[in-house]
Amino acid sequence: MLFQRVKPLDQILATAEKKSLTRQLGALQLTLMGVGAIIGTGIFVLTAEAGQKAGPGMMVAFVIAAVVCALAALAYAELASMIPVAGSAYTYTYGVMGEPIAWIVGWALVLEYAIAAGTVAVGWSGYMNGLLMHTDLFGLVQPGALALPEALRVGPYEGGAFNLLAFGISLVIALLLLVGTSKSAKVNAILVAIKIVALTAFIVIAVPAAKSPNFHPFTPNGWGSPLGGIGVLGAAASIFFAYVGFDAVSTAAEETKNPNRNIPIGLIGSLAICTVFYLLVGYGAVGSVGSQPMLGADGQALQPGTLAMAAACEGSNALVCSKEPLAHVLRMLGFPAIGNLVGLAAVLALPSVILVMIFGQTRIFFTMSRDGLLPGSLSKLHPRFNTPHVLTMITGVAVSLFAALFPVGKLAAITNSGTLFAFIMVSIGVMVLRVRDPLRPRPFRTPMVWVICPLAVAGCLMLFLNLGVWTLELFFGWAVIGIAVYLLYGRKRSHLANGTEAAD
Numbered sequence: 001m002l003f004q005r006v007k008p009l010d011q012i013l014a015t016a017e018k019k020s021l022t023r024q025l026g027a028l029q030l031t032l033m034g035v036g037a038i039i040g041t042g043i044f045v046l047t048a049e050a051g052q053k054a055g056p057g058m059m060v061a062f063v064i065a066a067v068v069c070a071l072a073a074l075a076y077a078e079l080a081s082m083i084p085v086a087g088s089a090y091t092y093t094y095g096v097m098g099e100p101i102a103w104i105v106g107w108a109l110v111l112e113y114a115i116a117a118g119t120v121a122v123g124w125s126g127y128m129n130g131l132l133m134h135t136d137l138f139g140l141v142q143p144g145a146l147a148l149p150e151a152l153r154v155g156p157y158e159g160g161a162f163n164l165l166a167f168g169i170s171l172v173i174a175l176l177l178l179v180g181t182s183k184s185a186k187v188n189a190i191l192v193a194i195k196i197v198a199l200t201a202f203i204v205i206a207v208p209a210a211k212s213p214n215f216h217p218f219t220p221n222g223w224g225s226p227l228g229g230i231g232v233l234g235a236a237a238s239i240f241f242a243y244v245g246f247d248a249v250s251t252a253a254e255e256t257k258n259p260n261r262n263i264p265i266g267l268i269g270s271l272a273i274c275t276v277f278y279l280l281v282g283y284g285a286v287g288s289v290g291s292q293p294m295l296g297a298d299g300q301a302l303q304p305g306t307l308a309m310a311a312a313c314e315g316s317n318a319l320v321c322s323k324e325p326l327a328h329v330l331r332m333l334g335f336p337a338i339g340n341l342v343g344l345a346a347v348l349a350l351p352s353v354i355l356v357m358i359f360g361q362t363r364i365f366f367t368m369s370r371d372g373l374l375p376g377s378l379s380k381l382h383p384r385f386n387t388p389h390v391l392t393m394i395t396g397v398a399v400s401l402f403a404a405l406f407p408v409g410k411l412a413a414i415t416n417s418g419t420l421f422a423f424i425m426v427s428i429g430v431m432v433l434r435v436r437d438p439l440r441p442r443p444f445r446t447p448m449v450w451v452i453c454p455l456a457v458a459g460c461l462m463l464f465l466n467l468g469v470w471t472l473e474l475f476f477g478w479a480v481i482g483i484a485v486y487l488l489y490g491r492k493r494s495h496l497a498n499g500t501e502a503a504d
Contacts, residue, residue, distance in 0.1 A: 034270025042242020174396020210287020
């Protein structure tokens with residue numbers, strides 16, 4: 001399948017070259033952009049998931065995930081700078097490794113974007129449910145009077161029936177996108193500031209409260225093993241989700257002054273800042289209240305997001321059981337008002353991430369539809385709102401249902417499987433293109449490419465194999481469905497194969 005129907009890079013670039021972008025971004029601007037894109041659901045929600053998998057060793061997991069991200073980011077930046085057009089990794093692989101591989105990558109990106117939107121929605125619902133449980137609405141009602149019944153707070157995997165709030169927020173965001181609502185830079189800057197202030201407040205309160213005994217044993221589940229999904233590596237595979245978003249820096253290469261210098265600074269700088277934030281948050285959470293895993297009858301750590309875990313957590317105040325871990329820690333430390341404010345910060349800031357993820361998913365499908373690999377009716381624009389309304393509605397409903405039925409940890413793991421696969425393909429693509437087209441201009445060149453890219457592939461593969469059997473089975477099942485769709489539909493109707501590309 002490799003190198004079949006490779007779409008010429010010059011053909012891909014034809015659209016982008018019609019309008020060049022001004023190079024105006026410096027290293028500081030790129031770093032701040034990366035920090036804003038990275039900090040989100042991962043740290044607000046997955047701290048509990050990481051604690052169940054690795055205990056205090058979650059702090060090592062943060063570092064491992066950051067290193068893998070940095071390696072993949074340097075590879076990603078080279079292709080992003082060479083092919084600065086819509087479609088993300090799907091477009092890059094189309095121009096390097098051919099249509100069949102590009103299709104598989106595009107199909108996998110559904111797991112990165114659509115499922116990520118569902119992950120954020122479930123994380124948002126955890127904080128929103130927490131606020132409803134603890135708020136008295138300025139003294140107007142009894143605390144908890146506004147809370148939803150347990151059956152509507154979580155999905156069936158965790159003992160509920162339907163996560164109503166996650167379902168609702170996903171549909172609302174999809175409807176906003178349908179009518180053309182977009183984020184403004186000013187609103188985004190305010191939301192980024194809210195997130196950083198909330199994390200800083202948590203660190204200031206929780207870090208001084210840390211106690212040495214809470215860090216022992218440091219790795220209660222060990223380092224983990226391939227397909228196990230538990231241990232430090234299992235936590236790193238989950239916490240990888242907390243760093244997704246750094247590609248915002250990579251894709252800005254065309255607008256960056258001196259990209260060979262500033263892109264690495266922006267990538268590594270934003271990842272380093274976020275890693276320091278994450279380590280301090282992890283240290284504060286673990287040290288102040290502890291994060292030892294919940295154990296089953298056999299003495300082994302329970303898998304997060306299961307009925308057994310839900311049963312073990314019933315009535316427990318353990319960090320690993322919380323759906324809103326940061327707010328929960330602050331309440332346990334005797335700062336309920338600040339805990340509620342941190343919860344409110346998450347409730348205000350996270351919907352913008354859902355919007356970005358659903359937007360990204362619809363645009364990737366839009367690109368695939370315009371290439372003929374999906375039905376052309378999907379890329380039709382609404383006559384009034386000028387948005388791909390069919391795609392937006394389909395994506396919104398799918399995201400809503402996933403969010404309503406699955407726990408945050410399983411959704412994050414599914415997201416990571418698609419993301420890691422895409423990063424592996426991009427890293428391989430950089431090496432292929434260095435051999436096949438060494439003279440093509442590269443606004444950014446991956447340093448030490450024959451060291452960085454193989455390490456990126458190895459690192460992503462290591463995390464991929466530590467996602468757990470359930471996630472990998474779902475990933476490969478999804479891939480098989482995707483290959484069938486391509487063979488039965490896309491392969492025959494591809495504009496590139498049929499010579500109808502110019503007509504689109």
